[in-house]
Amino acid sequence: MTLNALLQIALFFAFLLLLTKPLGVYMARVYEGRPPGLSALLGPFERGIYRLCGLRSEEEMEWKRYATSLILFSAFGMVLLYVLQRCQQSLPLNPQHFGPLRSDLAFNTAASYVTNTNWQAYGGESTMSHFTQMAGLTAQNFMAAATSMAVLMALIRGLARRGIRTVGNFWVDLVRTILYILLPLAVVSSLVLVSQGAVQSLEGSVATPWLQSTIDAHPVTGPGGQSNVNDRVEGTEQVVAVGPAASQVIARDLGTSGGGFFNANSAHPFESPTPLSDFLLLLVQTVLAAGLTYTYGKMVGDTRQGWAILSVMLVVLALGVGIVHQSEAAGNPHISELGVDVAMTDQQTGGNMEGKEVRFGIARTALVATATTATSTGAPNGMQDSLTPIGGLVTLVMMQLGEVILGGIGSGLSGMVILVLIAVFISGLMIGRTPEYLGKKLEPYDIKMASIAILVMPIVTLAATALASMTDVGRGAILNPGPHGFSEILYGYTSMANNNGSTFAGLNANNLFYNVGGALVMLMGRFWIAIPTLALAGSLARKPTIYVSAGALPTHTPMFAIWLMVVTLSIGGMTFLPALALGPVAEHLLNFGSPQ
Amino acid sequence: MNLVLWLPAMFFLGIVLMGLCYLFMEACEKI
Numbered sequence: 001m002t003l004n005a006l007l008q009i010a011l012f013f014a015f016l017l018l019l020t021k022p023l024g025v026y027m028a029r030v031y032e033g034r035p036p037g038l039s040a041l042l043g044p045f046e047r048g049i050y051r052l053c054g055l056r057s058e059e060e061m062e063w064k065r066y067a068t069s070l071i072l073f074s075a076f077g078m079v080l081l082y083v084l085q086r087c088q089q090s091l092p093l094n095p096q097h098f099g100p101l102r103s104d105l106a107f108n109t110a111a112s113y114v115t116n117t118n119w120q121a122y123g124g125e126s127t128m129s130h131f132t133q134m135a136g137l138t139a140q141n142f143m144a145a146a147t148s149m150a151v152l153m154a155l156i157r158g159l160a161r162r163g164i165r166t167v168g169n170f171w172v173d174l175v176r177t178i179l180y181i182l183l184p185l186a187v188v189s190s191l192v193l194v195s196q197g198a199v200q201s202l203e204g205s206v207a208t209p210w211l212q213s214t215i216d217a218h219p220v221t222g223p224g225g226q227s228n229v230n231d232r233v234e235g236t237e238q239v240v241a242v243g244p245a246a247s248q249v250i251a252r253d254l255g256t257s258g259g260g261f262f263n264a265n266s267a268h269p270f271e272s273p274t275p276l277s278d279f280l281l282l283l284v285q286t287v288l289a290a291g292l293t294y295t296y297g298k299m300v301g302d303t304r305q306g307w308a309i310l311s312v313m314l315v316v317l318a319l320g321v322g323i324v325h326q327s328e329a330a331g332n333p334h335i336s337e338l339g340v341d342v343a344m345t346d347q348q349t350g351g352n353m354e355g356k357e358v359r360f361g362i363a364r365t366a367l368v369a370t371a372t373t374a375t376s377t378g379a380p381n382g383m384q385d386s387l388t389p390i391g392g393l394v395t396l397v398m399m400q401l402g403e404v405i406l407g408g409i410g411s412g413l414s415g416m417v418i419l420v421l422i423a424v425f426i427s428g429l430m431i432g433r434t435p436e437y438l439g440k441k442l443e444p445y446d447i448k449m450a451s452i453a454i455l456v457m458p459i460v461t462l463a464a465t466a467l468a469s470m471t472d473v474g475r476g477a478i479l480n481p482g483p484h485g486f487s488e489i490l491y492g493y494t495s496m497a498n499n500n501g502s503t504f505a506g507l508n509a510n511n512l513f514y515n516v517g518g519a520l521v522m523l524m525g526r527f528w529i530a531i532p533t534l535a536l537a538g539s540l541a542r543k544p545t546i547y548v549s550a551g552a553l554p555t556h557t558p559m560f561a562i563w564l565m566v567v568t569l570s571i572g573g574m575t576f577l578p579a580l581a582l583g584p585v586a587e588h589l590l591n592f593g594s595p596q
Numbered sequence: 597m598n599l600v601l602w603l604p605a606m607f608f609l610g611i612v613l614m615g616l617c618y619l620f621m622e623a624c625e626k627i
Contacts, residue, residue, distance in 0.1 A: 527620075535621075
């Protein structure tokens with residue numbers, strides 16, 4: 001690894017750690033009802049929303065009512081987003097006169113944004129009107145993220161409270177998340193992004209002259225199957241799609257959602273024009289998830305618990321970044337065989353630069369590819385499909401761990417806390433003690449809920465992948481044969497079930513089978529995990545405090561952090577290893593194995 | 597796309613999904 005690459009990666013981790021505590025303290029105060037600084041400005045808005053909606057902010061909810069509110073809110077958002085897409089031709093801000101989306105595609109997109117997945121089976125700049133992008137997609141980027149944060153808050157209260165049946169008020173958590181956390185950060189970050197050259201406009205497109213006239217060649221296949229270039233068009237100008245991209249991109253990354261304004265996400269120069277904007281977007285999509293670990297520690301009364309969890313997340317993330325970087329820097333043997341010079345010199349970065357932006361290079365692409373799959377954002381700055389098999393494997397693993405390595409804001413930490421409970425339970429079994437965590441005895445019901453929350457994602461992912469691999473319609477969407485094609489299906493469903501939303505590309509998923517099936521996978525991957533998590537929160541909140549004896553397992557020590565990492569990697573590894581062996585591992589062996 | 601087919605299908609699918617979520621919630625309570 002070059003010094004330049006090392007510095008870029010180290011700088012990211014340093015900034016992330018620096019921002020963790022201040023943001024964590026701020027968010028803890030927001031959820032405790034005393035937001036610092038902004039309450040004078042936004043307090044009247046908050047109270048106005050409660051009055052307008054007839055909400056009583058002091059009213060608390062039991063877990064089932066909390067879960068019902070979450071489901072109803074999401075169902076309403078899904079119907080609204082579906083209608084917006086189907087009727088966009090009759091709504092304002094449609095300068096390109098886009099027509100309605102097909103029903104199955106609108107259904108998939110509505111499920112995708114409501115579940116914070118933001119899987120995009122469409123091209124944003126060629127399908128969605130500005131109104132749909134702003135009122136539908138950008139709004140859901142915030143609202144779906146806020147519901148994840150609400151679930152986390154219920155879980156934290158469950159651990160922090162003693163002998164109480166309630167876990168908070170869903171609507172209050174939702175409003176506070178959007179008003180005090182997401183909106184202020186989005187406004188500031190959007191302005192910084194615009195300062196770097198990201199597009200923010202209500203125009204549909206602009207025509208711009210080329211610097212040099214060129215020939216646009218259209219290859220035409222001849223009758224004998226040969227490829228001819230016989231249809232040449234002289235071109236002097238091009239039409240470039242623009243729109244309100246900067247605001248959506250920030251909302252996308254802040255909410256770890258991932259639905260870019262343009263289909264190419266952060267690889268598109270209008271979304272992320274400079275290395276500085278790339279760094280900003282990377283920080284924006286990770287910083288809240290990191291800050292929440294401190295919020296967690298503060299709210300449960302022991303900040304060391306949060307640091308222990310964050311250390312596990314960052315170590316696994318750093319490992320992932322290192323492996324992807326080394327794999328990409330080593331290059332692709334098939335490209336070398338073509339006589340392409342892939343050596344690193346003063347003039348070029350070397351390695352596997354296919355699918356990577358030259359302005360970002362290998363280090364930044366490795367960093368973003370890993371972080372954006374680890375955080376459930378799914379907004380890469382390069383082509384995931386062009387990663388080497390091992391690079392692609394790491395991005396798959398980051399998702400298959402359950403999006404707990406930082407993860408989506410709220411959902412990532414919820415998943416990690418559940419893994420902590422599993423780690424405590426397993427260690428309790430090994431030493432023959434009743435498992436306890438933060439002064440609460442873990443009983444069979446809690447472990448059942450934790451197990452359901454962990455098992456839903458792999459079951460849904462593997463079942464859907466198997467179904468697609470066995471059917472003609474599923475296999476027909478693959479553009480690459482062999483193990484890589486299987487990886488594309490596996491990546492697609494892993495991304496959907498984990499609410500990540502990034503794609504390997506190479507999978508032509510905009511058809512009835514993938515749109516409807518994928519929507520169901522996304523909905524199950526979201527709500528069938530949120531419900532047992534809330535049930536767990538309700539159960540934990542009802543428990544009284546027990547006396548913590550000297551024999552209790554300390555959960556803030558480096559030893560426990562290592563144990564947690566082992567449990568996390570073991571669960572993900574054991575579940576997905578066979579599938580990974582059929583995809584990226586087989587592809588790696590085919591690429592690098594000795595020819596016989 | 598045939599709306600006469602799709603609109604009721606979407607509505608039905610929505611009801612089924614909500615019902616499944618509710619049943620799942622009840623199951624989590626009772627397990």
